[in-house]
Amino acid sequence: MSIGNIMVGQSGGPTSVINASLAGVFKAARDLGAKHVYGMRNGVEGLLEGRCVDMLEHVKTDADIEILKRTPASYLGTCRFKLGDPAEKEADYAKIFAQLKKLDVKSYFYIGGNDSMDSINKMSGYAAANGVDMRFMGIPKTIDNDLVITDHTPGFGSASKYIASTFKELIRDAAAFNEKTVLVVEIMGRNAGWLTAASILAAGEDNEGPDMILLPETPLCEASFIKAVGEKLKEKNTLFIAVSEGVKCLDGEYLSSRGGASVTRDAFGHVALSGAGHNLKELIKRELGIKRIRSIEFSAIQRCAAHISSRTDVEEAFLAGQHGARCAADGMTSKMVVFKRLADEPYAMALDTAPVSEIANAEKVVPAEWIDAANYFVRKEFVTYALPLIQGELPPLMINGVPRHLVLKK
Amino acid sequence: MSIGNIMVGQSGGPTSVINASLAGVFKAARDLGAKHVYGMRNGVEGLLEGRCVDMLEHVKTDADIEILKRTPASYLGTCRFKLGDPAEKEADYAKIFAQLKKLDVKSYFYIGGNDSMDSINKMSGYAAANGVDMRFMGIPKTIDNDLVITDHTPGFGSASKYIASTFKELIRDAAAFNEKTVLVVEIMGRNAGWLTAASILAAGEDNEGPDMILLPETPLCEASFIKAVGEKLKEKNTLFIAVSEGVKCLDGEYLSSRGGASVTRDAFGHVALSGAGHNLKELIKRELGIKRIRSIEFSAIQRCAAHISSRTDVEEAFLAGQHGARCAADGMTSKMVVFKRLADEPYAMALDTAPVSEIANAEKVVPAEWIDAANYFVRKEFVTYALPLIQGELPPLMINGVPRHLVLKK
Numbered sequence: 001m002s003i004g005n006i007m008v009g010q011s012g013g014p015t016s017v018i019n020a021s022l023a024g025v026f027k028a029a030r031d032l033g034a035k036h037v038y039g040m041r042n043g044v045e046g047l048l049e050g051r052c053v054d055m056l057e058h059v060k061t062d063a064d065i066e067i068l069k070r071t072p073a074s075y076l077g078t079c080r081f082k083l084g085d086p087a088e089k090e091a092d093y094a095k096i097f098a099q100l101k102k103l104d105v106k107s108y109f110y111i112g113g114n115d116s117m118d119s120i121n122k123m124s125g126y127a128a129a130n131g132v133d134m135r136f137m138g139i140p141k142t143i144d145n146d147l148v149i150t151d152h153t154p155g156f157g158s159a160s161k162y163i164a165s166t167f168k169e170l171i172r173d174a175a176a177f178n179e180k181t182v183l184v185v186e187i188m189g190r191n192a193g194w195l196t197a198a199s200i201l202a203a204g205e206d207n208e209g210p211d212m213i214l215l216p217e218t219p220l221c222e223a224s225f226i227k228a229v230g231e232k233l234k235e236k237n238t239l240f241i242a243v244s245e246g247v248k249c250l251d252g253e254y255l256s257s258r259g260g261a262s263v264t265r266d267a268f269g270h271v272a273l274s275g276a277g278h279n280l281k282e283l284i285k286r287e288l289g290i291k292r293i294r295s296i297e298f299s300a301i302q303r304c305a306a307h308i309s310s311r312t313d314v315e316e317a318f319l320a321g322q323h324g325a326r327c328a329a330d331g332m333t334s335k336m337v338v339f340k341r342l343a344d345e346p347y348a349m350a351l352d353t354a355p356v357s358e359i360a361n362a363e364k365v366v367p368a369e370w371i372d373a374a375n376y377f378v379r380k381e382f383v384t385y386a387l388p389l390i391q392g393e394l395p396p397l398m399i400n401g402v403p404r405h406l407v408l409k410k
Numbered sequence: 411m412s413i414g415n416i417m418v419g420q421s422g423g424p425t426s427v428i429n430a431s432l433a434g435v436f437k438a439a440r441d442l443g444a445k446h447v448y449g450m451r452n453g454v455e456g457l458l459e460g461r462c463v464d465m466l467e468h469v470k471t472d473a474d475i476e477i478l479k480r481t482p483a484s485y486l487g488t489c490r491f492k493l494g495d496p497a498e499k500e501a502d503y504a505k506i507f508a509q510l511k512k513l514d515v516k517s518y519f520y521i522g523g524n525d526s527m528d529s530i531n532k533m534s535g536y537a538a539a540n541g542v543d544m545r546f547m548g549i550p551k552t553i554d555n556d557l558v559i560t561d562h563t564p565g566f567g568s569a570s571k572y573i574a575s576t577f578k579e580l581i582r583d584a585a586a587f588n589e590k591t592v593l594v595v596e597i598m599g600r601n602a603g604w605l606t607a608a609s610i611l612a613a614g615e616d617n618e619g620p621d622m623i624l625l626p627e628t629p630l631c632e633a634s635f636i637k638a639v640g641e642k643l644k645e646k647n648t649l650f651i652a653v654s655e656g657v658k659c660l661d662g663e664y665l666s667s668r669g670g671a672s673v674t675r676d677a678f679g680h681v682a683l684s685g686a687g688h689n690l691k692e693l694i695k696r697e698l699g700i701k702r703i704r705s706i707e708f709s710a711i712q713r714c715a716a717h718i719s720s721r722t723d724v725e726e727a728f729l730a731g732q733h734g735a736r737c738a739a740d741g742m743t744s745k746m747v748v749f750k751r752l753a754d755e756p757y758a759m760a761l762d763t764a765p766v767s768e769i770a771n772a773e774k775v776v777p778a779e780w781i782d783a784a785n786y787f788v789r790k791e792f793v794t795y796a797l798p799l800i801q802g803e804l805p806p807l808m809i810n811g812v813p814r815h816l817v818l819k820k
Contacts, residue, residue, distance in 0.1 A: 014583050071582065072583065073586040165717050168815070169483075170710060170714060172482050172483035173482065174710070176487055178455070178487055201812060202812065296710065296711070297707070300584070306579060307718055308718070395805065401574065401797065403578065405578070
């Protein structure tokens, strides 16, 4: 079975390596003889509007592919659009499938997270119900690492490498002053603490790493936390805290929207969502009177800092894209590419697939047995798991002192 | 004249390359036969408290020196202590000089900015007035690039490379969505806009770069600015704004502490210094009703992101340290090492020295003729000046996926 013409899209929050997966799909499809490798601009949303390009007209050389692998964010553009239920949104599906038919698309790829797999699931269900001969494959992507079945997701390793490396540098910076110092760093992850936990990878022979790690998996008791901070500050002069943006307090409220004395309001009286890090800083300042305390957000930088990508992550993202294309060429459909870990050390990984229906809308959090909640920390099992994923570097092509990216003109 | 025993200290805000200058002083002093290379812990403040180490006991190999060059922040620790006037603080000077005499120090080095050069100036003045035979040399350091006489300062190039590279990645990230988007990035520089101007280095064949650059050199008229933003958003879907933390409004107030409708207050009614970026974001949101608008602070990361140092900057910082040591060995005193630019393209630079008295407490801002105030932008003369300084990379020694640093145990 030939791969035929293909359609590929990217969805959800960008990462440092989502383009490596795109490069993998593209290269495999090209090498398998696809006549057209269509890319949807801004995911399904763009496809609905008929906005597509033939990537073969834009990505012309193997050098282009290598630069694409090193380009952060979504080359094709992305969206947060969620495809509705086929029963309710029949017109959307009819429009999309008419377009796919017109372009003679035989294989359809969507690179994304939970929602994207839901989209693949619905599309393949619609195709089956309507007798359309087309393959649908999902390629995993999310810095959040929260997809089930797969050992991990492309994007997580590079974000973790950025977080660990930058945290390490910030600890050197903060420790340079001989003053009582608290540094709070806010890290992404609304419901799963994988990225925040990765801050522990800053620790080593030459660095103490974070002292406390607050994950969304463990509700925060503010009183106990303040007591623990106070005790640690009796023992040491510096305290480094990693906090997930998604931490909730005991009463279920997000720390980021915490009311009470620390809330900030604008002139109209609206509560400002100041962020978990900011609120934690204010809490410590208020309760313990620490003067030299700072909160830093890794913000969107942590998901697009391709200049310090993990080589393991980039290569795996690329392989996942290639594998997806080959599986589609073999006639497989309605599956997502997954990673199976064969060994931690030395690290060995195998590619496999799993039904998208089992992945769509499910969420994987950090296992409870890897969390040392009493000490606001994570256990060594997490380190064993995460360390292989940040290994190696794939430096960008540097031109004029800055990374070169492959960019699709609008 | 031999260099004798030396004393070296680091002062002020850390940078990615202040340790490269320390490595330069250390290596030259060692190679010139210094028996002891004393380092003051936490600058003059530590010296006053008698806290010194002999670096020869800690930095043992040339490999150590290479790792030190790649280690951000201050290996010896830093301080913000300002030496008082010798007439008023005689006891401090007596204490310091007694200690230097005890350790038989012949050459004294201080790596820092304006304040540090003031410190060198006072120390050498005291020595001359009291017949002490000792050389005093300043080594320039500041990401702010605001020292006079020297063409530029070590630290600026690496911070600029981080700012340009990360800004470029953030533009890719923000442009991935097909929505009207405004991104405000706050960059360091209280009185001088050198670093904020460096955001323009993100622009190139593959990137539009920032649309607007707000420097502290130009007072901000908020009404005109909002008008300009509104017009730009008619032409394009995305707007990227670089704003210095030190921008002042027409009435002289810092944008970061701007009152009025955008001010945030805590529950006690205290105005929160939310930062220039945050306030600019609030202003645009309020006046133009943009929904997808975000502000990001490069925070302390921009001064310690040694993982993306400029090789030009690291090597020049190292050379400056070595040159200072050699000049002291030749009997020179009361001088700071300066850079003289011989050519922009291809870049050529020479080392020289200038009297610290002419550098202490003076400040160099971005020249008015390099600023295009009417268009909230900088001119190509700035690019010609800054581009050579961010060239080349000096990747860290990566161990376990993160940069390795040389660290002095407390």
